Amino acid sequence: MRVTPLFPDTRLVEIHGRLLARYGQPAARDVWDPLKQFIYSLLSSRTKTEVSHEVVRHLEIKFESWEKLRDASIPEIEDAIRAITFPEQKAVHLKRALEQITQRCGTLSLDLLKSYRTDKVRSWLERFDGVGAKTSAAIVNFSTLRRRAICVDSHHLRVTQRLGLVSKSADARATEDRLMEMAPATWSAEMLDEHHTLIKIHGQQTCTFAEPRCRTCPLLDICPTGAKTANSQGK
Structure with a gap:
């Protein structure tokens, strides 16, 4: 039996807000059938x-x-x-x-x-x-189905692992399950799409695979991986 935590995990909301402030509103998706x-x-x-x-x-x-x-x-x-x-x-x-x-x-x-x-x-x-x-x-x-789900691509997986939201061994399915637990019930399908896009942009521009730009990252103070990287670089 799953036990509901006494206090909700608000990290996803915080992350979303910071990325929105950094990168701005993503372009509207051309929704296909x-x-x-x-x-x-x-x-x-x-x-x-x-x-x-x-x-x-x-x-x-x-x-x-x-x-x-x-x-x-x-x-x-x-x-x-x-x-x-x-x-x-x-x-x-x-x-x-x-x-x-x-x-x-x-x-x-x-x-x-x-x-x-x-x-x-x-x-x-x-x-x-x-x-x-x-x-x-x-x-x-x-698509025009517009259901609640989070597409976890390679950028999304890398960013969420570095943030410590999931374990390093988590795959796309396990990561989505965890993120859907954290996402507010009020987030619509469109909002989840926006969150995916912001995380993807962040993974492409800042939290890159080879050389993450940790010292300029808007999530640095809540990212255990970023804190270690920044310290090793003499922050």
Whole structure:
């Protein structure tokens, strides 16, 4: 049985406020239907955002419809997504997923997910090859489904581990579970999306992988990793 703490953990709210003050309001997301978000999320792993967007635009122009993309050969799909990482593997996953969606739903559409509970939607999505907790969270939170979830990408995982919000061994699913426990119940799907974006920007600009800029970080005084790094650099 889970015991509710006497005092709520407000660190996520504090972190959000500080990052908002540092980086400003993130640009509004161009919210897509679930199928387009599915395709994007399946392809975008370990690929820069701008490259992933360009590849999806290229697919829309080249194939004209998702049905034509589904029916294309794997070599043709692979060639069309060549700019992303692991195109050989992702071409196979993408074609198979589009075929399976058609088989499960009777048409190439994810509109039926609108009537499912969020946990059922995510379980349904994670049956596809290449779709884990991060990707299913992105689909339900970023698309027109707009459900409460936090997409934990590599930046989000690194930042939350350094902040001590989760252990160093925590994966995307465990991290999301912990962050959802900490997130205020009043935070809407859109607010959780905004939080994800702020953490991602922070991971790209300040809490970087190789050389984190700890001494200029707005979270330095609440970050155990940053405090150690800054002290070692002679702060």
